[in-house]
Amino acid sequence: MTLLRRHLLALAGLSALGGCASAPHALVEAPETPLGWASVGSTTGGARAIPEHVFDVHDRAGLDAALRLGDKPKIIRIHKFIDLCPGGVEAFRDPEFSFDAFDRAFDPATWGRDDPKGPLEDARKRSEKRQAEVSVVRLPSNTTVLGVAPGAGFQHGMVLLDKVSNIVIRDLRFSDAYDHFPEWQPRDNGHGEWNSEYDALSLRGADRVWVDHCHFDDGQHPDKLEPIRLGQRVQHHDGLLDITNGSDLVTVSWCRFQAHDKTMLIGSSDSRSSDEGHLRVTLHHNHFHACKERTPRVRFGRVHVVANLFSAERAEDFGYSLGIGANSRLYSEHNRWELPAGITADRLIRRLKGSAFTDRDSRLNGQAVDILAAWAAAHPGESLSADVGWRPDESYDTAALRPARPDQLVEQIRAGVGPRRA
Numbered sequence: 001m002t003l004l005r006r007h008l009l010a011l012a013g014l015s016a017l018g019g020c021a022s023a024p025h026a027l028v029e030a031p032e033t034p035l036g037w038a039s040v041g042s043t044t045g046g047a048r049a050i051p052e053h054v055f056d057v058h059d060r061a062g063l064d065a066a067l068r069l070g071d072k073p074k075i076i077r078i079h080k081f082i083d084l085c086p087g088g089v090e091a092f093r094d095p096e097f098s099f100d101a102f103d104r105a106f107d108p109a110t111w112g113r114d115d116p117k118g119p120l121e122d123a124r125k126r127s128e129k130r131q132a133e134v135s136v137v138r139l140p141s142n143t144t145v146l147g148v149a150p151g152a153g154f155q156h157g158m159v160l161l162d163k164v165s166n167i168v169i170r171d172l173r174f175s176d177a178y179d180h181f182p183e184w185q186p187r188d189n190g191h192g193e194w195n196s197e198y199d200a201l202s203l204r205g206a207d208r209v210w211v212d213h214c215h216f217d218d219g220q221h222p223d224k225l226e227p228i229r230l231g232q233r234v235q236h237h238d239g240l241l242d243i244t245n246g247s248d249l250v251t252v253s254w255c256r257f258q259a260h261d262k263t264m265l266i267g268s269s270d271s272r273s274s275d276e277g278h279l280r281v282t283l284h285h286n287h288f289h290a291c292k293e294r295t296p297r298v299r300f301g302r303v304h305v306v307a308n309l310f311s312a313e314r315a316e317d318f319g320y321s322l323g324i325g326a327n328s329r330l331y332s333e334h335n336r337w338e339l340p341a342g343i344t345a346d347r348l349i350r351r352l353k354g355s356a357f358t359d360r361d362s363r364l365n366g367q368a369v370d371i372l373a374a375w376a377a378a379h380p381g382e383s384l385s386a387d388v389g390w391r392p393d394e395s396y397d398t399a400a401l402r403p404a405r406p407d408q409l410v411e412q413i414r415a416g417v418g419p420r421r422a
Helices: 003-012 060-067 099-105 119-135 371-378 406-416
Strands: 054-057 074-078 081-083 136-138 143-147 153-155 158-162 165-170 173-175 183-185 193-195 201-204 207-212 215-217 241-244 248-253 256-262 281-284 287-293 302-306 309-311 322-325 329-333 336-338 349-352 357-360 362-364 367-369
Touching (some): 054 060, 060 136, 099 119, 309 406, 336 406
Parallel strands (some): 074 143, 081 153, 143 165, 158 201, 165 207, 173 215, 201 241, 207 248, 215 256, 248 281, 309 336, 322 349, 336 362
């Protein structure tokens, strides 16, 4: 019996052999151990927490109080859908900042393609800083965060794992990490882009992390509904789950990612050579629905994408799934795609300065496909090796990741992803 189960049984007033609860805490079954790369790091989260360090949290104040424990092992049980950034744009807007004035000042037709600077940009940065001070929640090491009630989770903010270790996150909804003051970068993509600051969940230099049975979305504010400013649609959301800055030994399992553009980044820069040897990530049994791209986009990492479902109902909601970035070593197997007619197998991947990719047992709309061969046929003269230089079974047990019933995998994923108390 795990330490976590013992502690929760004790809190519930139960013995290991059964009994009746004498305390208000509901029994939560002990979590399974993670599969994939997080198993290599012995990821336990707050399993060694003493009973006094198990917290039932219903609001932001309770969350902040639990986090003040720092790196001591702790279990945080979330009961509500907590708004991390209440109040809206006017709660954070600097008095000297105006959206209309900003657009007039930095219109490329008059300003050009130089970066914004001056009082208006300074006021935007002050506004952004005010929002960040409220909306960013930093998890310390040796922490387990569990959703224990329907709809439990976080909205309107970013949960950040920055240079921490040994985190377990389960059964939570992460929604609408909305940046009120996105940055205008006039040379991005050649025509300029709006770029936001917040991911719903962000790993930066974090290791031994397990994210399991969670749901990620943009809530009621998808970027496709935002207005056009400075010639481009405003982006108020960044990634749903980004894994960057040398993060390592991470497993993401049984999660649903819903209706987003740039969904998951693994590795932040082609030039960040210090990421070499890190960014070891396993994605298994996740469902990416109507996620246009980056599911994931990989740089440097040894990433195992196994037994996931990628789906879209409209062709405009799909760009590509697996991004093969610089120095990436992406190993794909047993994945399933359910996409509109006309989307061919070569479009399931996109080469983004990468040189190798391997895949086996993929199916597109129920039919077996050879992704690498399809890509090669569609890109004559380009080279993409099937040798990524590693195999998952050399690093951890892969038997439990292989579908026992391949023909039922799609239904199994659809039925099993997301918070189990939703």
